[in-house]
Amino acid sequence: MADKILSDKLRGKTHEYRRLILQLCNKAKGLHIGGDLSSAEILVSLFQHQLNIDPKRPDWDGRDRFILSKGHGGAALYLVMAQRGYMEMEELFNTYKQHETRFGMHPCKELFPALDSSSGSLGHGLPIAAGMALAAKMDGKKHRVYCLIGDGEMNEGSVWEAAMAAAQLKLGNLVAIVDVNRMCLDGFTEEIMNVEPVTDKWKAFNWNLAEIDGNDIGQILDAFDHLPAAGGGKPTVIVARTVKGKGVSFLQNEPAAHHTSINDDQLKAALAEVDAAYESAKGGKNA
C-alpha cells in the first residue's frame, strides 16, 4: 500500500498540475490538452517522486533518465519540470510557443539541455531509451531509464523493434509506461488502428508487465514499488489505463480535445470542475 502522506502530496501536486495545464492551454491558445490530462498522475508521480533526479544538476551522470516519447505533450513535460524546479513557471507561461522560446510545442534538447532527449516524431522515444539503458548496463551504472509512450504511438513499428531488442538484451533497467487513453489524434484507436490486446502484445515480447489505472496515484506508486531490480532480467512495461481529457467533462473522450484551445469561459468551468473533484476526493473543504 502506498504511503498516505506521499499519495496526498502527489494528489495535491496533480491538482495543481491540472489547473496549470488548463491555464496554459488558455493562455497559449491551444496545446495537446487531452493527452496532457490523461498522463497527469503518471508525470507528476515520476517527477515529484520516482525519478532519482536533481534539478540543480540536470547533467548529473547518476540520474534516472526520462523520455517523453509522446512528444506532442511537451507542455506537460515542461510543466512537471517547472513544478520540480528546473525553471521558473513564470518563464514557461510567458514564453511557451513564443518566438525564440526555449519551450516549443515539442521538447527540444538543443534549446533546453535539461531534457534527456528531444521528441515529437512518434516511435523514436523507446528506441532511444533502450539505447540509453544498454549503455548504462554496459557501463555498470545503476540508474533506470523511463519512457512514456502513447497507445496511438504503438502504431509505429519502431516501438516493436525496440521492444524486441530490449527483451533480447535483458534491459532490466528500462521502464516503459504506456498511456492507454484509448484515443489517438483523430478518434478512438479501436476504430482507427486497434492496439488491443495491449497487455498480450507486451507479454508476447517477453516484458515484465503491470496493468494499472493510470489516473490512480496509489496504483502508480504500487507499480513503481514493485519494479524488479534494475540490474538485469526483463524490461518492464506499465500499461496505464487512463481517460483522455481526464477531469474536464467537455474534454473527456472527445476527439477534438487531442489538440485544442479553451476560451475564458471554458477555463472557468474546467477549473471549477477540477477544484470540486479535488475537494470531494479530500472529503470536503472543512474535513
Ligand SMILES: Cc1ncc(C[n+]2csc(CCOP(=O)(O)OP(=O)(O)O)c2C)c(N)n1
Ligand atoms: C511519426 C509521427 N506521425 C504522426 C504524428 C502526428 N501525431 C501527433 S500526436 C498523434 C497521435 C498520438 O496518439 P497517442 O500516442 O495515443 O497520444 P495521446 O492520445 O496520448 O495524446 C499523431 C498521429 C507524429 N507526431 N509523429
